[in-house]
Amino acid sequence: MIPLRDRIRALPKHPGVYLFKDAHGRVLYVGKAGSLKHRVSHYVMPGRLEPGKRDLAKRATDVETILTQNEAEALVLEATLIQRHDPPYNVRLVDDSSYLYVKITRETYPKVQFVRRADPDGAWYRGPFPTASAIRTTLREARKLFPWCTAKNPGDQDGEPCFGHHLGLCPGICAGKISVQEYQQHIEALKRFLDGDIRDAIATLRARMTDASMRQHYERAAKLRDAMRAIETATTPQHVVTPRQESLDALGIARSHTHAAVAVLAIRHGRVIGRHIFPLLTPPDESVSSILRGFLLSYYPRAADGPPDILLPEPVEDAALFSQVAHRPLRIATPTRGWKRRLLELARTNAEEALRRSTAELESPAALERALRELQETLHLPYPPRRIEAYDISNIQGTLPTASLVVFRDGKPARREYRKFRITLEEQPNDVAMMREVLQRRLGKHAGGKNPTSDWPLPDVLLLDGGKPQLGAGRVVLQKLQLSIPIAALAKREEELFVPGKEGERFHLIRLSHASPALFLLQRIRDEAHRFTLGYHQLLRKKRMTRSLLDDIPGIGDATRKKLLRAFGSVRALRSASPEELTKVVGPKLAQTLRTALQRTANAVYPVRNSGKP
Known part of the structure; x- marks a missing residue:
């Protein structure tokens, strides 16, 4: 069989539709192109792809093409094939x-x-x-x-x-x-x-x-x-929202992970007559423009009462061709100001509220229990994971490396058990080494199966933010400590779940459905760990930016620093003070240490802090 890369290079420069398929012949993605060769060739150049499409390029083993007379015909055929095959990498209406x-x-x-x-x-x-x-x-x-x-x-x-x-x-x-x-x-x-x-x-x-x-x-x-x-x-509560008696749809969108909601605000004859909410499943990292385009392809060819004008918050590709798909005139616009922009803001507010409600439903006790049982089945656990610990690393170019541990009990955050870590590595920090250090510090007291503190039990599952390298670091620590704890790593871009492999396989990749309650729970846990780590890292950066030179002088603690700043007002005034003036405040020995340190750093510039608060 001709390799996929070679088949793509041999495609014609002709309008048409392309269907990527996996090794089992399942259609993964349907797209259209004005030039099949030009468009599909992007998939063999990962650097030019959106993050969500890179995983598609890895999974695809075959591509089928259908030539059309022009790009408009290709768009119509694309909409038909998406509806027929329901590909996982296309934007889809949920249970349409x-x-x-x-x-x-x-x-x-x-x-x-x-x-x-x-x-x-x-x-x-x-x-x-x-x-x-x-x-x-x-x-x-x-x-x-x-x-x-x-x-x-x-x-x-x-x-x-x-x-x-x-x-x-x-x-x-x-x-x-x-x-x-x-x-x-x-x-x-x-x-x-x-x-x-x-x-x-x-x-x-x-x-x-x-x-x-x-x-x-x-x-x-x-x-x-x-x-x-x-x-x-x-109709008394209804009010005219357009200066003229116009009929149009205003679309708003909100998204969270692989879930999204589109709100269609229906304005007919100048009045808002309805609001329709459409939940969507989207590939990870799909752009808003691409999601909107997918929704237009899914919805408007079947919308029996669609108006001629559609307002979108962002421009979409092929906007001029959608009339061909809908079989009626369509004018698609992206207003930036005026009453039409206000309509888009109203639609966005409706979409955000709808997504918030659906997210709340996913966090209900019944939904959390379903998610935990799905995790039990996915990770082959003997019982649902009641305690999940997640770890995340944060550093900027190796500075102020920090880590966090968040704990979820029965699918809900147990914030009193969150922990922060300052990384102590002497070598140049890297994410894998830092993950190894944090796990060693957290689990070290349990080496060999010991459990010295009943109020700090071992987790049912360890969840690491990252991919294969982080999972490898976690496995090394568990083997060293002789601990048997289920462990997994969640890669953010493609939302792939990596677990230890079996029968000689180092790693095993699990792809959960975008609609999976278990994936939603894992994403929420991972994002909470990231939020907690980032907050701690930002706090340390703020403290560093507001540090006084006095904080680095041995023998001067918080109380002494406050006393000196109250007496002299600034580091500059301290440098100008005589030995006698310093001695009156801190004594002769510390006054000498202080003068030596201030003289050594006379040419350095430090921000001054006038209170003990960071």
Whole structure:
């Protein structure tokens, strides 16, 4: 078989779609290109790839290409293939098969239905709606305002009226109470109402109410009046958000690790009529622009009620070609100021709140228990890991090297058990050596299985921030101390989990699903360790920047330093002080030590601290 690198080099400079596959033939990623040779060649040059795509380049063993007439055709085909294959390295809607559409059939007596997909059958569709309960509630309330019939054959007036007629939810077409034209007017008003064209719906109802009153159908006129008032009451909180009566979607995005949420703020005829939240699974380190592009490809070709204008917080590739995919005109813009930018900020706020809620759900007791049991299965543990310790290293070019230990009990942080470490290596610090030192200091007292302190037990799992080198350092320490503790390292860029190998294998790589509760928990633990270490490192840097020269002179502690600075005000004044003046404050012996040190560093410049606080 021709090596993948050689196959890529032989690709044509032609528009088309490419599909990367793994050794088992599974499609890993689908992309489109104006020039297949130029685009796909990037995957054999890791330095030019986004971090999230580097792992793809490692896993791919084959590439399939499909040529198209032009780039627009390639974009349409890309969207189709992503939906068909659901590749793990493409941005995906979470469980999009469960999204609902509202369908109104195209027939003499239109039916109102919920369906799972929009077919090209000429019917009227709106959706997809990610929250089924919300659209069901909306339609249930809409039926009170614009009744429709659920009978199998509403035109068969010889049968019994439908059950909805007795509840006031059917206008009576099945009982011969209204004409076909009137029934169709009901349905058209419902469509306009669902599209947010509320003023038109009210005007239509008012005209029908006037007509019914003139015909002396007072009971019917009263029902139309009540429906009109109900609409006005329901829409009172709505406010016009655009200077003109425009219809558009404003998209906001929030992300955390491999989870993201896109909020679609639907503005119709100048009013906000809805907000739809779409949870996404994204590859690690995927750019916001790439996530938005993937969402557009997944959502708008199937969005039956999409407006012509879409506002995005960042520009996306191929924006001018999306009309071809959606089969209708689309104008995609990224405003930087004005009311459109404010709409994007509102959409972003909605996305952040939705992601916060979903994150809170992942941190619920039930979700944490699922995550711990998944970790038990993944790491082949005899029981769920109730105590997990995570370690992280922080240093900047070898200066002020520090480390942290954070503890999670039953999936929750046990902050009283967090620990900070100042690295004491005499050699030039490096992450692997520092990790080895920290683990030795933490676990040294347990060598040989000893447990001298019952309040500081051994962990069920050791989690290291890093990859194979850090895992190797941890294994060396555990072997030296004769300890048998499950250990793993989580690499940040690709979110890969490394564990010790078996049967001669040094390391074993585990790729958890991006939707995995266990991966979310490990990411949270790793990030908490990083936050704690970084905070400690920044504190030490701040202390170093505010150190006084006096801190480095033997015999001068915190109390003496404060006394000297209160008496003289600054290091410069201390240098100018006479031996007698210094002796009055600290005594003759320390005064001599102080004068010698100050003279030795007379040409050095030090920041002065006037209080004992860092």
